[in-house]
Amino acid sequence: MKKSKAFWGFLVLALVIYAVVQGMISGGILDLYYQNILIQMCINIMLAVSLHIVIGVTGQFSIGHAGFMAVGAYISAIATMKLGLSLPVAIIMGAVISALAGLLVGIPSLRLKGDYLAIATLGFAEIIRIIFLNVDYVGGAAGMVVTNMTTWTYAFVGVVITILVIANFTNSRHGRGCISIREDEIASDAMGINTTYYKVVAFTIGSFFAGVAGAIYAHNFFIIQPTTFNFLKSFDILIYVVLGGLGSLSGATIAAIFLTIVSAYLANFPETRMIIYSLVLIIVMLYRPTGLMGTKEITSLFKFGKKGGSKV
Amino acid sequence: MSNLLLTAEKVGIQFGGLKAVQNVNMYLNKGELIGLIGPNGAGKTTTFNMLTGVYQPTEGTITFDGKKLNGLKPFQVTKLGISRTFQNIRLFKDLSVLDNVKVANHNLAKHSLLASILRLPSHFAGEAKMEKESIEFLKIFGLDVYKDELAKNLPYGMQRRLEIARALAANPKLLLLDEPAAGMNPQETHDLMELIAFIRKEFDLTILLIEHDMHLVMGICERIYVLDHGQLIADGTPEEIRNNPKVIEAYLGEEVID
Numbered sequence: 356m357k358k359s360k361a362f363w364g365f366l367v368l369a370l371v372i373y374a375v376v377q378g379m380i381s382g383g384i385l386d387l388y389y390q391n392i393l394i395q396m397c398i399n400i401m402l403a404v405s406l407h408i409v410i411g412v413t414g415q416f417s418i419g420h421a422g423f424m425a426v427g428a429y430i431s432a433i434a435t436m437k438l439g440l441s442l443p444v445a446i447i448m449g450a451v452i453s454a455l456a457g458l459l460v461g462i463p464s465l466r467l468k469g470d471y472l473a474i475a476t477l478g479f480a481e482i483i484r485i486i487f488l489n490v491d492y493v494g495g496a497a498g499m500v501v502t503n504m505t506t507w508t509y510a511f512v513g514v515v516i517t518i519l520v521i522a523n524f525t526n527s528r529h530g531r532g533c534i535s536i537r538e539d540e541i542a543s544d545a546m547g548i549n550t551t552y553y554k555v556v557a558f559t560i561g562s563f564f565a566g567v568a569g570a571i572y573a574h575n576f577f578i579i580q581p582t583t584f585n586f587l588k589s590f591d592i593l594i595y596v597v598l599g600g601l602g603s604l605s606g607a608t609i610a611a612i613f614l615t616i617v618s619a620y621l622a623n624f625p626e627t628r629m630i631i632y633s634l635v636l637i638i639v640m641l642y643r644p645t646g647l648m649g650t651k652e653i654t655s656l657f658k659f660g661k662k663g664g665s666k667v
Numbered sequence: 668m669s670n671l672l673l674t675a676e677k678v679g680i681q682f683g684g685l686k687a688v689q690n691v692n693m694y695l696n697k698g699e700l701i702g703l704i705g706p707n708g709a710g711k712t713t714t715f716n717m718l719t720g721v722y723q724p725t726e727g728t729i730t731f732d733g734k735k736l737n738g739l740k741p742f743q744v745t746k747l748g749i750s751r752t753f754q755n756i757r758l759f760k761d762l763s764v765l766d767n768v769k770v771a772n773h774n775l776a777k778h779s780l781l782a783s784i785l786r787l788p789s790h791f792a793g794e795a796k797m798e799k800e801s802i803e804f805l806k807i808f809g810l811d812v813y814k815d816e817l818a819k820n821l822p823y824g825m826q827r828r829l830e831i832a833r834a835l836a837a838n839p840k841l842l843l844l845d846e847p848a849a850g851m852n853p854q855e856t857h858d859l860m861e862l863i864a865f866i867r868k869e870f871d872l873t874i875l876l877i878e879h880d881m882h883l884v885m886g887i888c889e890r891i892y893v894l895d896h897g898q899l900i901a902d903g904t905p906e907e908i909r910n911n912p913k914v915i916e917a918y919l920g921e922e923v924i925d
Binding site (some may be wrong): 520523524527528529530531532534535538539541542543545546549550565601604650 | 719742751757760762764766770773780783784792793834837905
């Protein structure tokens with residue numbers, strides 16, 4: 356009962372946020388600049404939450420998430436620009452191919468643990484990027500021209516679906532299996548959890564939503580380039596998850612919102628931007644070493660569920 | 668034949684040049700409570716690890732309930748019906764007591780991944796059933812009052828109990844207990860003995876336990892296997908083991924016999 360309360364609370368909150376923002380856009384209060392920040396925020400939330408399921412829930416340290424974002428971006432761009440498909444179809448195509456890429460990368464590399472897995476996933480992400488860099492069909496290093504089609508609605512619906520699916524997954528016997536792998540892989544195995552299967556499942560779901568984020572990202576600007584999806588992008592996503600608190604879905608969401616705002620604000624100070632950004636990170640980690648939320652969810656702070664159905 | 672639950676034939680394992688365990692022959696009948704004892708480093712836990720698939724024996728075969736265990740992974744062995752506890756407690760520390768048991772209850776539930784993501788009725792039915800069953804297990808161990816507590820916050824003795832509860836939730840036919848009484852005081856050990864006898868009856872279990880507490884082993888086990896330097900040196904009833912010169916030698920050294 357608790358869980359369905361959180362679920363309905365989340366849906367109501369989502370609808371309210373959507374209605375308010377859409378109203379402000381229609382009313383002309385939010386200009387294109389702010390709309391763009393909001394869409395960027397949604398993309399970052401999707402990326403953070405999709406990496407949260409891999410690192411926070413399952414405890415598999417992957418730092419190649421930008422690679423799957425790239426797959427989603429390029430496949431969806433090909434779908435709309437070359438094949439002339441509509442954006443929703445393109446998003447689904449990008450996500451599915453990205454999930455397949457995740458499956459292919461996950462099966463061999465998830466046998467590795469800790470640092471080794473991190474290096475392997477980093478390597479795979481770079482391979483994906485280099486492939487796009489060298490394929491002339493998608494423009495190579497110069498990038499690919501994409502029509503701007505993303506609206507606030509697409510981005511927000513993407514976020515709601517991402518959070519719902521991942522929260523639902525986490526709060527089930529399957530999610531508990533993944534969490535038990537994070538807690539103690541040997542014990543998890545001994546309790547009958549097929550650890551390899553669940554690691555691959557989590558990785559694939561994570562890749563799927565990284566693909567959704569990539570697809571929405573690709574249609575938000577007018578061009579996509581392979582350099583956007585380099586390992587620094589992976590680290591950005593990793594920072595959201597760590598800063599939010601490993602294992603907390605609402606933490607990852609809040610961190611993504613917070614850092615998008617900080618980053619957008621700091622765009623006014625290009626010279627000192629990265630210094631201040633880094634300082635913010637250092638200060639947060641000094642005062643909240645387990646991240647903003649620790650492993651807690653926002654639902655556990657209030658009696659009524661507000662955001663994110665998960666209580667890991 | 669019908670009464671045999673597990674047989675190990677000439678089982679051994681080699682790590683590099685070290686033969687940790689060799690030529691172990693064991694059998695467990697259904698419903699028996701068997702002890703496995705031996706000095707430190709004798710290979711008791713290694714034997715457990717081979718029975719549960721954590722290590723693959725390099726020689727010999729293990730048969731459980733008519734199926735060969737060699738080559739199976741731990742989770743497959745657990746699904747066949749062997750469940751275990753660990754010498755150094757391995758609970759899911761940051762999960763609640765209830766969730767610890769639910770994880771082990773995993774394979775008894777049927778609702779699919781898709782049903783959970785889409786929140787289909789089968790998900791709710793499955794989760795409710797898991798919750799109910801898990802609380803039943805906690806009640807047996809007197810842990811139901813702590814169900815929302817994090818496992819790491821339980822006192823030591825409770826953690827040991829929770830590990831057994833969790834192992835039982837995986838619905839085993841054979842339960843392997845690795846030093847369940849380690850670190851317990853005599854009173855706690857006594858309670859544990861009663862508990863082991865109770866769950867064995869209640870769940871119709873076969874139990875194999877490693878233990879250093881001779882009072883516990885001699886008190887409840889029907890037969891005992893003794894390992895030393897990776898080899899079985901004796902087996903028999905507690906009475907026979909107590910008077911076996913080889914066992915006394917392994918534990919106390921040679922001079923004592925003279």
